[in-house]
Amino acid sequence: MAGQQFWGIPGWRCAFIMMATLSSLIGFLVFQYVVDPRRIINITYDSGENSDRNNLLDKSKASSVSVWLESWTATKAVIKVQTFQIIVLQGVVGSLPWTAMVFFTMWFELIGFDHNSSAALLSVFAIGCAMGSLLGGLIADRMSQIYPHSGRIMCAQFSALMGIPFSWFLLTVIPQSVSSWFTFGTTLFLMGLTISWNGTAANAPMFAEVVPVKHRTMIYAFDRAFEGSFSSFAAPMVGILSEKMFGYDPKTVDPVSGSAQAAFALSRGLLSMMAVPFGLCCLFYTPLYVVFRRDRENARIASLKEEEMM
Structure with missing residues (x-):
């Protein structure tokens, strides 16, 4: 359009x-x-x-004040859970590459692709991500049956780690030419298929096991808001790195044919804000091998106590 x-x-x-x-x-x-x-x-x-x-529907509705007080109390309690802290921490860092990817369209057009070709590449990537989310969830469910305390963490680390080689190959190895459309498309599809597991494979299911049932949606919303707020810095950082470190000059850009020099500079800025955060995200999952099992057991015991008191 x-x-x-x-x-x-x-x-x-x-x-x-x-x-x-x-x-x-x-x-x-x-x-x-x-x-x-x-x-x-x-x-x-x-x-x-x-x-x-x-x-x-239950007709007896609690007052909005009591609901907010109860929610705030639950939030303070959940924030103290180490599994929650670690997932939020990795999410803040792990969201940076996804925010940086908003520059993909600009990068493809700087290479010389027209609007339709650029949109098609992004569509291929989106399809890969959609299929990857499903695939990651299925694999993690199977892994969690084999390794109940670490299967999901391993899947999440694998997915985050795969972002590094795919980012490197996409942004530095493939010739930045319109003749490489098929190579770009294949790489983007496989990249989306493997780097999109974290939410469905680990974060959401693990949240569900350490967060009180009646406060799950609120805690999920808090997590998304927190991650989104910090990840928003990725896009301006890509621009700053591309201009200040890698020599991106908007004056050299041709509106029709793009600019090879500008595309190169932007690709290096993108690589910096993708490969490094992906690596840190993978690293930040590691403490979950120790704390997740304990937090899940604590949540289970607390849930049993609540049921006994009802």
Whole structure:
């Protein structure tokens, strides 16, 4: 859609409007039809006065003040859990490469690819990431059965570690030429297939085992907000490194054919903000081999005590 106009509106604006509209629609459907499992109560089937949805919802709603106080208390308790601290720490560092990847489109166009070719490459990468998330979850589930205390951690470290060779090969080895489209596409697909495991293979399942059930969504949201806030620094860092260290000069860029020198400089900036964080992310998972087993056992005992008190 880039480079075209629809009803007098630039194509890129139309793309944003479409995504915003779809997101709003999904949000409305979730609000309208999804029932929070935490609010499910015992259903009496002999009553036909209320709808199924009304039967599922608990009518006794706590005040918003008490909910926030309870959530804040739970957050403070979870923050003290070392598994949570480590996952958040690796997430802050591990999110940096993904934020830096917003420059992929610019890099491909500096090489000389047109809008369609660049979009196709990014689509191939997105497909690889989607399949990789599923594949990583399946492999980690199997590994967790064989190695209950370390299987997921090994999968996460493998995925983070694979980001280093793929980043190096993508950004430095492949000739930066439009004739390398197929090589770029293959590399991006395999890269997406292997570096996208962490969330489904380790982070989310391990969170679920050390976080109280009724506060999971809040803790997940806290984690995403925390990671996203810090990872946002990656994009400007790529720009600073490309300009100050590797000689990126916007004046040398041709709007049509790009610039080989600018593409080279940007690729080195991207490599710096991808390979190093991927390596640190892999390293930061290591303490989980010690603390995850203990924290999971503590969470299990706490859950049993809560059930006994009910």
